[in-house]
Amino acid sequence: MKVKTKQATTNRKLCKNCAYCKNAIKCPGEEFCVVCKSCIDACPQSARSFIEVEKEVEEFNLLIDGEVYTVFENQTILNVLEFLGYKVADYPQDDAIFTPCKTGGCWSCAVLVDGELKPSCTTPIEDGMEIVTDVEKVTPQRIITGFQGHHVGGVGTPKNIEATSPLGYLEVACFASGCLYRCPTCQNWEAVYLSNSVSFTPKIAARKLSAIRKQFRVNRIAISGGESTLNRKWLTQFVSQLKHLNPDYSARIHVDTNASILTPDYIDELVLAGLTDIGPDLKGIRLETFMKITNLKEIDLAEKYFTTSWNAVKYILDNYYDQIFLGVGIPYNKEFMSFEELKEMGSKLAKWEPDLQVTVLDYRPEFRAQHIKRPPEHEMKQVKDILNETGLTDVICQTLYGYIR
């Protein structure tokens, strides 16, 4: 049967042949495009887009949660589930499949496919597939990359500590793929959109990172991203496993996050699991700035993420500031944030806790924002002065030449 559908294609005038869409993204190929949109979101040159096509398609029979359904091929499992009335949500809710990244990295949307866990948002349907959506009792997985030692920590690393490793390493870290933002300035986009890579259970990832900790002789163990919090079950078990494998008092378990879904009960769960250090990132104090940085288009959803991130900082200050280390990050570039807004942010944070560590990240040209200029050192000094003047005592500004403290 012939149907009208879409197919991702490349604009050859924009493509720079980086091959990210071929190598880093799990894709069945243009001819078999399942309209998942991963390549369109991930292409640093914005060279991928959908075109309307008419295709000869076959009908596939799928066994989903014990029922047989007949649907057209060239679709993702998630598309089919949505079509069949399964509830799907971009903000976590109990009765819905949570699909925050939709690019095959976080596996929050994972289902059992012929007995094997797979992300529903990018996995193509196949004739005869058996799909089970209740994965409550299944060990979670997600794509994790970049297990290595780092000389500089993240936002949630106390900046007054010295490296413990003889080689000058401060911590070991890994990066979780998948993010719910679409920042044109994304500073780690190659990890964010990576889906054609190894998925890890929390236990295996924790073992790997703990082994590297021994090798690099550091106290600090970190996860960043992408957005580390997207798959709640995975992250909670990962932190718990890290705690189990690193029971010594000096071990610090550190999560860097944009805090967009970090609700109070999630924070409680992470602290209980063994979290000791956290670095939430606040992308503006005005919703319009937040939406500009994140490139989120739906105002209600953006507002939820934005509000949750600010509330997370307040909740940690009110409930855990004497128990875990909290350091807040602010991305800065004059392209998206004014000095007035920085002042507003500083004043709000200083009112909550003047001694809170605030790290301002000088956003450089990356991903789709090659036109921006990395803020020069003198501008970052101005940023620091502005924030100090609001009453914040512990402001650190990142520059090309290191931190200004």
Ligand code: FES
């Ligand atoms: S929503 Fe499917 S992998 Fe993240």
